[in-house]
Amino acid sequence: MNTNRLSMTLAAALNEQMTKEAHASQIYLSYASWADLQGFEGIANFLFRHAEEERNHMMKILKYILDRGAEVKVTAIPAPHPNPLSINNCFEKIFEHEVENTKAVYSLVKMSFEEDDWSTWNFMQWFVKEQIEEEALAMSLLDKIKIAGGEKVSNEALYTLDRDLKDAPDSVESPQEATAEKP
Numbered sequence: 109m110n111t112n113r114l115s116m117t118l119a120a121a122l123n124e125q126m127t128k129e130a131h132a133s134q135i136y137l138s139y140a141s142w143a144d145l146q147g148f149e150g151i152a153n154f155l156f157r158h159a160e161e162e163r164n165h166m167m168k169i170l171k172y173i174l175d176r177g178a179e180v181k182v183t184a185i186p187a188p189h190p191n192p193l194s195i196n197n198c199f200e201k202i203f204e205h206e207v208e209n210t211k212a213v214y215s216l217v218k219m220s221f222e223e224d225d226w227s228t229w230n231f232m233q234w235f236v237k238e239q240i241e242e243e244a245l246a247m248s249l250l251d252k253i254k255i256a257g258g259e260k261v262s263n264e265a266l267y268t269l270d271r272d273l274k275d276a277p278d279s280v281e282s283p284q285e286a287t288a289e290k291p
Contacts, residue, residue: 125169142191150271150275206243207243
């Protein structure tokens, strides 16, 4: 008896997204190692935590594929991108990567909608919300660096950012949580 509840195309796309999440984890891990080597322990800590978060995203997809009775296909992931040239460049690269990941998530949502696979469509809504937060967090960090001078950010500002990110929350509040009293 076949218990697979995913179409071949959705199963393949979910497996591909699982690999993208693993790749994202490796990118964060690579950038965290680079930041640590540059002496930015707080930024490195922040990025190491995000590497783990991306791995957790991969595991959510893996478990979903299994729960729907389809086959998980673990494939090789590409090497991370080259090291950033600066802290500003690091967060630019992170933002660009998150935007690309958002596009991939949207593609899965669209595919599940077109196939009337409401279980997958519902499952992917968590990722849609997560990508809103991921992009907002990256934009917030870029804004802070931009205010401090962008590529010409001072060492003092980088020191403050590094100190602040060491224990900073790993997420931002979603727009759904905003109120008139707390925008």
